[in-house]
Amino acid sequence: MSLVGTAMAVHGIALIVEHERDLHWSVLLELGCIGLILLPWSVRLPSGASWRPGVPLMMMSIFLLQPAYVVVVPIAGLIVLTAKARAPWWKYFETIAHVGIGLYVGAKAYYAFLGLFHLTPFAMTLSLLPALLVHLLVNRLISALIVANRERRSLREQIRLTVKELHWGYLNAYFLIVVASLLDHRTMELGILAITILQVGIFKSVGHYSRMEQIKQSAWKDGLTNLENRASWELFCDSAQTGMSDGQIGVVDVNDFKDINDKHGHLVGDEVLRQIADTLQAVLPRGARIFRVGGDEFAVFVRGVQRVDLVGAIQTGIAARRALQPAHLGNLFVSVGQAVWPDDGRTVTDLFVVADRRMYEAKRSARYTESGIDFGIPASVLSLILAIESRDPYTSGHNLRVAYYAWQLALHMDVDMATLKTIFRAGLVHDVGKIGIPDAILNKQGKLTAEEYRVVQQHPVTGYEMCVKLDFASSELDAIRYHHERWDGSGYPSGLNGLQTPVVARILAVADVYDALTSSRVYREAWTHDAAMDYLVAQRGRQFDPACVDQWIDVNRDRPQREQFLAWVQDTSLKDALRDMTLPAQP
Numbered sequence: 001m002s003l004v005g006t007a008m009a010v011h012g013i014a015l016i017v018e019h020e021r022d023l024h025w026s027v028l029l030e031l032g033c034i035g036l037i038l039l040p041w042s043v044r045l046p047s048g049a050s051w052r053p054g055v056p057l058m059m060m061s062i063f064l065l066q067p068a069y070v071v072v073v074p075i076a077g078l079i080v081l082t083a084k085a086r087a088p089w090w091k092y093f094e095t096i097a098h099v100g101i102g103l104y105v106g107a108k109a110y111y112a113f114l115g116l117f118h119l120t121p122f123a124m125t126l127s128l129l130p131a132l133l134v135h136l137l138v139n140r141l142i143s144a145l146i147v148a149n150r151e152r153r154s155l156r157e158q159i160r161l162t163v164k165e166l167h168w169g170y171l172n173a174y175f176l177i178v179v180a181s182l183l184d185h186r187t188m189e190l191g192i193l194a195i196t197i198l199q200v201g202i203f204k205s206v207g208h209y210s211r212m213e214q215i216k217q218s219a220w221k222d223g224l225t226n227l228e229n230r231a232s233w234e235l236f237c238d239s240a241q242t243g244m245s246d247g248q249i250g251v252v253d254v255n256d257f258k259d260i261n262d263k264h265g266h267l268v269g270d271e272v273l274r275q276i277a278d279t280l281q282a283v284l285p286r287g288a289r290i291f292r293v294g295g296d297e298f299a300v301f302v303r304g305v306q307r308v309d310l311v312g313a314i315q316t317g318i319a320a321r322r323a324l325q326p327a328h329l330g331n332l333f334v335s336v337g338q339a340v341w342p343d344d345g346r347t348v349t350d351l352f353v354v355a356d357r358r359m360y361e362a363k364r365s366a367r368y369t370e371s372g373i374d375f376g377i378p379a380s381v382l383s384l385i386l387a388i389e390s391r392d393p394y395t396s397g398h399n400l401r402v403a404y405y406a407w408q409l410a411l412h413m414d415v416d417m418a419t420l421k422t423i424f425r426a427g428l429v430h431d432v433g434k435i436g437i438p439d440a441i442l443n444k445q446g447k448l449t450a451e452e453y454r455v456v457q458q459h460p461v462t463g464y465e466m467c468v469k470l471d472f473a474s475s476e477l478d479a480i481r482y483h484h485e486r487w488d489g490s491g492y493p494s495g496l497n498g499l500q501t502p503v504v505a506r507i508l509a510v511a512d513v514y515d516a517l518t519s520s521r522v523y524r525e526a527w528t529h530d531a532a533m534d535y536l537v538a539q540r541g542r543q544f545d546p547a548c549v550d551q552w553i554d555v556n557r558d559r560p561q562r563e564q565f566l567a568w569v570q571d572t573s574l575k576d577a578l579r580d581m582t583l584p585a586q587p
Contacts (some may be wrong), residue, residue, distance in 0.1 A: 001142065002090065005071075005097020008104055012072040026189055027064050031057065031073045034196055039077030040084055056173035057199055058103060059135060060180050060192060063128055067107035071100035098142050106135030128181050132174050152278060173199060222292040224270055225277035233291040233299055240348045248340045249351040250300035250310035251359040252280070255333040257296035272332060275321055283317035284310070299352065311336045311362075335363035398515055403427025404565050405511035409548065412555045413507070419475070422504055426479035429472075430508060433463025433480075457492040460484055479504040483512055486543045506545040510536065510552050513543070518562055529560040 016028075038054035054077055061070040075096060082092045110131035117123040140162050148158035176195050183191035222229040228236075254260075254276065261269040273296065280290050284300060285308060291299045302308050314336050322332045337359030339351040403424045410423040434442065437459055441452045448456065464481040472480075482496060482505035489497030501509075517532040527535070533556065540549040555561060 001101070001145075002093040002097045005100045006093050008068075008071045009075060009096055009100055012068050012070075015068050016072060024064065027061075027192070028069065028073065030189055030192055031061055031064075032076055034058075034192070035074045035077030036080060037077070038196075038200075039074060040081040055099060055139070056177060057192075057196055058099065059106065059132065059174075059177050060195065061103060062107045062110050062131055062135065062177075063124060063181050064188070065107070067104050067111065070103040070107045071096075073103070074099045094146065098139075098146065101142065102135050102139035105138045106131050109134040122182075125178060125181050128178060132177060136174070152281070225274055225292050227277050227280075227298070228289060228291045230291070230293050233293050236289065236291070236301070237348045237352075246341055247301060247303045247351075248308060248310060248338060249348065249355045250302070250314065250339075251337045251352065251355040252276070252298040252300065252314060253335050253359055253363060254296040255335055255363060260332075275332070276318070276334065279317040279321050280314065283313045299355075301348070307340055310338045335359050337362060398519060399428050399431060401515045401519075401562075401565055402430060402508070402511045405514060405561055406508045408555055408561055408564075409507050409511060409552055412551050413548075415503075419504065422473065422475045422479065423507060425472075426476045426483075426504060427508060427511065429463065429467060429476075430480050430483050430512065431459065431463065432466055433459035433461065435466075436462045457484070461493050475502070475504055478502040479508050481505075483508040485509070487545055488542050491543075501545075503545075506548050510544055510548045514552070514561075529556070529562060 034057050035054050038057065041054065054074070058070075058074045061073045065073070078095045078099060079092065082095050085091070087095075110127050113127035113130050114123060117126045120126060141159075144155060144158045144162045147153075147162075148155045151158070153161075176198055180191055180195045220228060220232040220235075254272065257269065257272070260272055273292075276298065277290070277292070280298060280300065284290065285302055285304075287303065289301045291301075293299045300310060300314075302310065314334065318332065318334050337355040337357065339345060339354035339358070341351060344354040345351040404427070406427045407420060407424045410420055415423070437455060441448065441455055444452070460481050460483065464477055467477055467480055479502065482494065482501050485491035485494065485496040485501040485505060486509075487498060487501075487506075489495055491501075514532050514536065517527040517535060518529060520526040533553065536544060536549050536552065540546045
């Protein structure tokens with residue numbers, strides 16, 4: 001389109017130069033000056049399209065100039081318009097083509113009909129009426145193509161909006177053009193001026209109409225994403241309570257949205273929300289209603305009895321969008337819950353409650369899902385972990401941190417996927433055997449007696465025996481039973497040395513001691529990261545596997561893992577992280 005419009009403009013300029021003596025220069029210059037002044041003036045209609053008072057005035061050239069010349073009339077005004085918008089270079093050609101092609105086709109239609117009506121009274125006006133209709137259709141079609149591409153709408157939807165916005169302002173503007181065709185050509189310059197003044201008044205009315213429409217839309221539309229807003233959702237819920245007979249509800253929430261705002265600023269956060277809104281509109285079935293019901297939460301309603309996999313469609317769309325994002329948005333993830341009528345409820349409110357609960361279940365599970373690894377822990381074991389941590393506030397979050405540190409160390413050691421899962425699961429439950437240690441020993445401030453120390457040394461065996469009954473894998477049981485063994489053979493409970501201790505237990509031992517040293521205890525303050533690292537190095541080849549210590553040093557070289565953990569999980573309290581969690585038992 002841009003190439004065709006540009007070629008027509010160049011051809012028109014060349015003809016003006018060649019036939020300068022035959023031109024109606026006063027009309028050409030007057031229309032050009034009016035375009036220069038009025039074309040940059042516009043009002044944005046609710047669909048995103050713009051309406052300009054200068055364009056109808058340019059249409060007077062349809063019956064005053066030859067088709068080849070009408071393309072040249074708006075060029076000066078369009079150049080100023082595009083420059084003020086600071087648009088890219090290609091936009092100049094697109095804008096000139098948009099207006100120029102419409103005028104050219106209208107002029108061609110006018111002269112074609114004039115040949116039919118030339119012997120008829122008012123032939124000029126009779127020819128102008130169908131020509132204006134042709135211009136309207138072509139101009140609005142081109143506008144719909146441009147706006148649909150910019151607003152990422154389907155052409156069909158944009159044409160519907162464009163037709164809806166053919167308000168009385170268009171009718172009045174076209175009526176003025178018809179009136180102009182009736183004027184005496186000897187006073188056409190004054191007539192053009194009079195028509196221009198009237199058109200400016202019409203434009204004022206159009207601007208008022210547009211502002212009223214925008215105010216009306218703002219009551220039901222979210223200004224950031226252009227989706228339906230919370231008020232629209234509440235109205236929908238009220239209206240659907242008694243009339244719902246089918247459909248599905250989806251709830252979408254952005255994971256760690258606060259972190260995105262904190263790290264990258266609210267402008268990036270706003271862009272994330274727009275990206276998600278665009279994705280939802282792209283992947284959901286036609287006719288789906290999408291609402292922004294909270295800061296980072298969306299609700300979706302899809303009508304129909306046929307079930308749609310909303311979770312799969314949305315997650316797939318977000319994954320595809322994530323792959324195209326810059327690095328700082330590469331960790332964009334959402335949690336999705338879905339509820340279906342009538343299995344999950346018979347009202348919108350009931351379905352929303354179920355979908356919202358499933359979304360939060362997905363969000364909590366996401367804390368234990370990284371790189372495609374599903375860390376399933378039986379709920380009964382998690383309850384025991386929480387019970388243990390509630391007995392000793394000084395170790396709150398210890399199990400989750402150990403699981404995370406051990407997992408990062410294992411990742412750096414390039415172990416296989418199954419071992420990664422083992423490491424994380426074992427890290428979460430490695431101290432579950434402490435449930436059998438009396439509070440008086442567990443929270444004792446002074447030095448333990450020999451008998452008390454023997455009780456503490458039994459907790460790996462107790463944890464092992466508990467998890468055997470829960471069908472934990474043998475590698476996970478090894479990590480639980482042997483994570484207190486030492487490289488030199490002086491550990492407990494079995495006195496294994498060197499490579500006799502399974503690698504999962506050796507990895508877990510480094511993570512366990514690092515977190516114990518860097519955490520406060522009832523009997524001492526927390527060590528610094530550097531002090532804890534110095535201790536691990538000093539015990540390399542004694543307490544710890546030298547290879548594990550070396551790899552742990554590399555893992556912490558750029559940034560301490562303790563800081564990275566805080567970025568990974570907002571709250572280091574395992575009790576809070578796992579509250580109300582329901583995870584599937586291990587297969």
